Amino acid sequence: MAIVRHESNKVYSKVVEANGVVTTAGIIPSDLNGDAKAQTAEVLREIDRLLAICGTDKSKVISATIWLNDIRHREAMNEAWMAWVGGEANAPVRACVEAKLVDPRMLVEIQVVAVK
Amino acid sequence: MAIVRHESNKVYSKVVEANGVVTTAGIIPSDLNGDAKAQTAEVLREIDRLLAICGTDKSKVISATIWLNDIRHREAMNEAWMAWVGGEANAPVRACVEAKLVDPRMLVEIQVVAVK
Amino acid sequence: MAIVRHESNKVYSKVVEANGVVTTAGIIPSDLNGDAKAQTAEVLREIDRLLAICGTDKSKVISATIWLNDIRHREAMNEAWMAWVGGEANAPVRACVEAKLVDPRMLVEIQVVAVK
Numbered sequence: 001m002a003i004v005r006h007e008s009n010k011v012y013s014k015v016v017e018a019n020g021v022v023t024t025a026g027i028i029p030s031d032l033n034g035d036a037k038a039q040t041a042e043v044l045r046e047i048d049r050l051l052a053i054c055g056t057d058k059s060k061v062i063s064a065t066i067w068l069n070d071i072r073h074r075e076a077m078n079e080a081w082m083a084w085v086g087g088e089a090n091a092p093v094r095a096c097v098e099a100k101l102v103d104p105r106m107l108v109e110i111q112v113v114a115v116k
Numbered sequence: 117m118a119i120v121r122h123e124s125n126k127v128y129s130k131v132v133e134a135n136g137v138v139t140t141a142g143i144i145p146s147d148l149n150g151d152a153k154a155q156t157a158e159v160l161r162e163i164d165r166l167l168a169i170c171g172t173d174k175s176k177v178i179s180a181t182i183w184l185n186d187i188r189h190r191e192a193m194n195e196a197w198m199a200w201v202g203g204e205a206n207a208p209v210r211a212c213v214e215a216k217l218v219d220p221r222m223l224v225e226i227q228v229v230a231v232k
Numbered sequence: 233m234a235i236v237r238h239e240s241n242k243v244y245s246k247v248v249e250a251n252g253v254v255t256t257a258g259i260i261p262s263d264l265n266g267d268a269k270a271q272t273a274e275v276l277r278e279i280d281r282l283l284a285i286c287g288t289d290k291s292k293v294i295s296a297t298i299w300l301n302d303i304r305h306r307e308a309m310n311e312a313w314m315a316w317v318g319g320e321a322n323a324p325v326r327a328c329v330e331a332k333l334v335d336p337r338m339l340v341e342i343q344v345v346a347v348k
Contacts, residue, residue: 010317065327
């Protein structure tokens with residue numbers, strides 16, 4: 001089964017394709033000064049970019065995992081999330097839990113699985 | 117690749133099918149008064165219902181992720197879990213870690229991946 | 233869709249194959265006296281063993297989830313991780329977050345998805 005890896009370094013690839021399934025890394029924001037809504041929006045823009053590299057898009061996302069460094073940021077994250085999802089016709093399954101991330105200023109990390 | 121989403125709202129779908137693979141959302145209990153064993157049993161009944169919607173069942177679950185709001189609830193969760201799995205012929209791979217969930221009274225969240 | 237489960241007990245299987253996709257359980261170290269680098273190396277040796285049972289290997293891993301009981305162990309984990317991955321041609325997508333594990337002496341748990 002052919003594997004296509006994109007934007008790889010010695011630790012991880014940003015997105016990998018295999019058998020028609022596209023999996024992103026857990027994507028974190030680069031601008032750590034924003035609130036949870038702004039950081040979520042930035043992460044989702046990066047996910048859009050990675051899906052496009054693989055010839056797919058957010059309408060084909062089947063699953064998302066969201067880690068918040070404080071679960072109380074869920075409402076703010078959800079505002080950016082719902083705007084991105086664009087309605088129930090696109091809604092993936094989702095798990096959202098609290099977890100400390102690499103830098104305490106990172107409020108959100110999101111990983112998605114899509115099909116092509 | 118066709119995607120079938122079930123019980124969707126603007127945030128997430130309860131279960132999604134694509135390419136013969138069925139993925140549930142992270143399922144949480146609705147009755148928050150029970151102990152970890154009771155909450156786990158309720159979550160697993162809901163997972164049974166979602167798998168049935170997709171024409172599959174617990175004997176075809178390949179992977180499960182379990183989040184406990186206190187890892188010390190693992191034994192109580194496992195009692196309900198083992199009763200549900202029904203023996204080693206059905207046993208999926210599993211990861212079980214501690215994570216704060218949306219409501220502090222929620223003791224367990226479970227997500228599964230099955231095939232059809 | 234045929235499912236092949238390996239090293240199963242009443243709680244979980246160590247690795248499961250379905251549709252050309254191989255998923256390991258969240259693997260934890262058995263020697264809890266080592267530091268995060270040593271524990272990671274042990275976990276990755278066990279993952280090598282499980283992948284081999286399924287006729288695949290680390291060059292075909294597409295995704296990894298890493299839980300650290302203290303996110304400050306990330307650098308030590310990464311040393312063992314990079315040595316195992318063996319360069320960007322093999323690099324899977326990855327998510328790495330902090331989570332309390334079953335025993336406080338367990339510093340790392342890793343789950344991988346590979347293809348055959």
